[in-house]
Amino acid sequence: MTPAWPPSSLPIVHESLQKELFHKLFDAAPDPIVIVDDEGKIILINAEAERKFGYKATDLLLKPLEILMPERFRNLHQAYRKRYNLSPGTRPMGRGLELFACHQDGSEFPVEISLSPVHVGSELLIISIIRDITDRKATEHQLQIKAAELEHSNRELSRSNQELEQFAYVASHDLQEPLRSIAGSCQMLQRKLGDNIDPTIQEFINFAVEGSKRLQDLINDLLSYSRVTTKAKEPTLVSSKAILERVIYNLRTAIEDSHAQIIAGNLPEVQADQSQLTQLLQNFIGNAIKFRSEQNPIVSVDAVADGKFWRFSIADNGIGIEAKYFERIFEIFKRLHVREKYPGTGIGLATCKKIVERHGGKIWLQSILGQGSTFYFTLPQPEHRDRV
Amino acid sequence: MMQNSVRPIEILLVEDSRMDIKLTQEALREGKLRNNLHVVMDGEDAMTFLSRKGPYQDAPRPDIILLDLNLPRKDGREVLAEIKSSPDWMRIPVIILTTSRAEEDIIKTYNLHVNCYVIKPVDMQQFIDAIKSISSFWLSIVALPPEHE
Numbered sequence: 001m002t003p004a005w006p007p008s009s010l011p012i013v014h015e016s017l018q019k020e021l022f023h024k025l026f027d028a029a030p031d032p033i034v035i036v037d038d039e040g041k042i043i044l045i046n047a048e049a050e051r052k053f054g055y056k057a058t059d060l061l062l063k064p065l066e067i068l069m070p071e072r073f074r075n076l077h078q079a080y081r082k083r084y085n086l087s088p089g090t091r092p093m094g095r096g097l098e099l100f101a102c103h104q105d106g107s108e109f110p111v112e113i114s115l116s117p118v119h120v121g122s123e124l125l126i127i128s129i130i131r132d133i134t135d136r137k138a139t140e141h142q143l144q145i146k147a148a149e150l151e152h153s154n155r156e157l158s159r160s161n162q163e164l165e166q167f168a169y170v171a172s173h174d175l176q177e178p179l180r181s182i183a184g185s186c187q188m189l190q191r192k193l194g195d196n197i198d199p200t201i202q203e204f205i206n207f208a209v210e211g212s213k214r215l216q217d218l219i220n221d222l223l224s225y226s227r228v229t230t231k232a233k234e235p236t237l238v239s240s241k242a243i244l245e246r247v248i249y250n251l252r253t254a255i256e257d258s259h260a261q262i263i264a265g266n267l268p269e270v271q272a273d274q275s276q277l278t279q280l281l282q283n284f285i286g287n288a289i290k291f292r293s294e295q296n297p298i299v300s301v302d303a304v305a306d307g308k309f310w311r312f313s314i315a316d317n318g319i320g321i322e323a324k325y326f327e328r329i330f331e332i333f334k335r336l337h338v339r340e341k342y343p344g345t346g347i348g349l350a351t352c353k354k355i356v357e358r359h360g361g362k363i364w365l366q367s368i369l370g371q372g373s374t375f376y377f378t379l380p381q382p383e384h385r386d387r388v
Numbered sequence: 389m390m391q392n393s394v395r396p397i398e399i400l401l402v403e404d405s406r407m408d409i410k411l412t413q414e415a416l417r418e419g420k421l422r423n424n425l426h427v428v429m430d431g432e433d434a435m436t437f438l439s440r441k442g443p444y445q446d447a448p449r450p451d452i453i454l455l456d457l458n459l460p461r462k463d464g465r466e467v468l469a470e471i472k473s474s475p476d477w478m479r480i481p482v483i484i485l486t487t488s489r490a491e492e493d494i495i496k497t498y499n500l501h502v503n504c505y506v507i508k509p510v511d512m513q514q515f516i517d518a519i520k521s522i523s524s525f526w527l528s529i530v531a532l533p534p535e536h537e
Binding site for chain 2 (some may be wrong): 169173177180181183184185187188191216
């Protein structure tokens with residue numbers, strides 16, 4: 001269907017100027033345009049085609065279109081063109097096909113070709129717009145290289161992770177064996193020496209036993225800390241409410257013994273590694289109970305929407321923490337109390353930080369010494385999770 | 389019952405920790421069953437013992453095997469696989485005695501038809517009690533298969 005000329009979207013151009021407008025449009029087009037007749041002979045080309053192919057329009061008049069292609073494609077294209085003429089339709093050509101055009105000097109460049117059949121009078125003409133895609137091909141090539149590099153990096157990372165996990169397991173296990181000999185032998189010493197041993201001897205044996213127990217705890221905790229990344233699983237949609245219930249079950253003895261009360265607000269569904277989120281909440285609530293004041297511990301767990309995140313809070317009425325230690329407590333093995341008063345290796349919060357940051361969130365706290373602490377962490381809302 | 393107390397029980401202990409060897413010896417001494425405890429300290433020696441080769445030509449066939457997992461030269465997991473796939477030894481009860489709590493180890497060894505998996509207690513008294521329980525269960529409660537068909 002031939003559209004009305006001039007198109008209604010154009011400001012009215014006087015008939016006498018329309019021809020001039022057409023010529024200027026034709027030669028101003030940024031892509032080469034080649035018009036052929038139904039036998040594939042070139043009847044008109046634009047200025048850009050002259051520039052791109054290195055010919056004068058007059059040189060190409062009535063020459064076959066295939067002259068603009070490398071020799072090896074000419075037969076194939078002829079066959080294609082004949083088929084096309086049987087049922088011509090507007091179509092882009094080149095999707096999936098490696099097409100090349102050929103400059104007058106013999107040099108080739110990759111192209112994409114679109115074809116539009118037009119009936120002018122009784123004649124069938126094919127308007128072919130030829131786009132040089134050298135740049136696009138170069139970019140695609142770059143992308144391919146980058147993708148291959150990325151895949152390679154990923155494989156390296158995965159291998160490195162596996163090595164690390166193996167190392168952590170082997171190190172922790174090989175360290176346990178001699179530890180066991182030390183701790184075990186001390187116990188046997190106590191047994192064999194009986195009750196009437198010099199209290200100083202008893203004391204030193206106890207130091208050895210305690211030391212080796214502590215070392216065992218440290219090794220286990222280090223292993224568990226390293227597993228935050230090496231044993232990490234893809235996050236899934238989990239109910240933080242269900243996880244809290246699980247944690248309360250896990251801590252039931254400590255909760256009973258301390259007469260603790262756990263109060264839960266409305267807890268949402270989140271995208272997380274289930275076992276890590278469990279570890280996270282268990283560490284926080286376990287701490288809230290462990291570092292309690294004289295009162296029975298009351299722990300409030302809540303979540304509030306904050307932009308693209310859920311902001312969780314775990315508030316307690318325990319002994320609180322001095323502001324100057326707020327950064328330090330998230331560091332590995334940093335403790336604020338002597339072991340006798342509050343047991344633990346000091347890895348719990350470092351593990352929490354690692355878990356939260358691995359999920360793309362932040363962790364921080366507010367606290368007043370003697371009154372209690374509130375720990376906060378954020379997790380991206382499921383719809384907003386980009387990557388972990 | 390296949391096993392009566394006419395002859396002492398032959399126990400093969402495959403273990404590389406000298407302390408655990410000593411404890412096992414003590415525990416078995418304290419128990420009431422007459423037994424001969426044979427000790428090898430790595431996986432290769434375990435196979436040589438079972439094959440009655442080299443220095444073990446006169447070795448008896450064990451009635452049960454206490455097997456540690458992490459051993460020098462040949463690993464306990466390999467030893468287990470070889471024992472349970474050999475028609476000569478597959479019926480000998482194998483009890484894994486290890487510090488490993490790893491779920492993978494538990495699953496893999498049961499897949500290889502280990503008879504049971506015991507995690508070594510950290511407390512020495514508990515360890516001694518465990519050895520006594522093991523020998524009492526496997527050697528006076530359980531019916532052991534005859535040596536020959």
